[in-house]
Amino acid sequence: xxxxxxxCYITGIFILKERIWDMKENTALRxxxxxxxxxxxxxxxxxxxxxxxxVGKMLCPMHIPVLLCGYICxxxxxxxxxxxxxxxxxxxxxxxxxxxxxxxxxxxxxxxGMITGILSAKMEKDIRSLYISLIxxxxxxxxxxxxxxxxxxxxxxxxxxxxxxxxxxxxxxLPGILIQLIFIPSIVSRxxxxxxxxxxx
Numbered sequence: 001x002x003x004x005x006x007x008c009y010i011t012g013i014f015i016l017k018e019r020i021w022d023m024k025e026n027t028a029l030r031x032x033x034x035x036x037x038x039x040x041x042x043x044x045x046x047x048x049x050x051x052x053x054x055v056g057k058m059l060c061p062m063h064i065p066v067l068l069c070g071y072i073c074x075x076x077x078x079x080x081x082x083x084x085x086x087x088x089x090x091x092x093x094x095x096x097x098x099x100x101x102x103x104x105x106x107x108x109x110x111x112x113g114m115i116t117g118i119l120s121a122k123m124e125k126d127i128r129s130l131y132i133s134l135i136x137x138x139x140x141x142x143x144x145x146x147x148x149x150x151x152x153x154x155x156x157x158x159x160x161x162x163x164x165x166x167x168x169x170x171x172x173x174l175p176g177i178l179i180q181l182i183f184i185p186s187i188v189s190r191x192x193x194x195x196x197x198x199x200x201x
Contacts, residue, residue: 060176070116078113
């Protein structure tokens with residue numbers, strides 16, 4: 001089940017965080033380990049969500065670890081993991097299709113990771129700021145996805161209409177958007193509370 005998978009990886013995040021939190025003199029290594037964890041989650045989580053009939057494709061499973069990576073590891077890692085996750089998955093498993101889907105998603109997810117990382121470093125560590133940064137990142141990522149998709153589809157001799165943008169970016173992604181709005185602020189606020197310091201950025 002999807003929720004079981006989410007709970008398992010959340011537990012994994014906190015266990016790993018506790019194990020490496022004592023490595024205070026090697027923050028870069030700590031971030032790299034967590035970034036690698038988020039990359040692995042981005043590759044594996046879609047296999048879990050695809051088991052859910054009808055809405056499996058609408059849950060946007062790769063978005064969750066990328067958004068968390070931006071918040072927890074900072075914008076450089078969020079940008080990098082966001083960009084390579086769909087490309088790696090396209091190469092390794094053929095889903096999403098490398099071109100045009102994975103290419104367009106790479107720019108979209110990179111924007112998510114970058115924006116959440118930048119805003120979380122500049123804003124207060126409260127739930128209101130979390131929602132503002134999350135919604136801003138989700139909107140910016142979808143705008144970037146739309147622009148890149150329009151360019152890519154035009155290069156293929158096809159059209160990318162406003163209807164395709166709204167359907168792909170918002171309507172079909174609505175279940176995933178709701179899950180992100182529920183889980184991401186909750187997880188990140190827990191990380192803030194547990195660490196009692198600003199997230200590693």
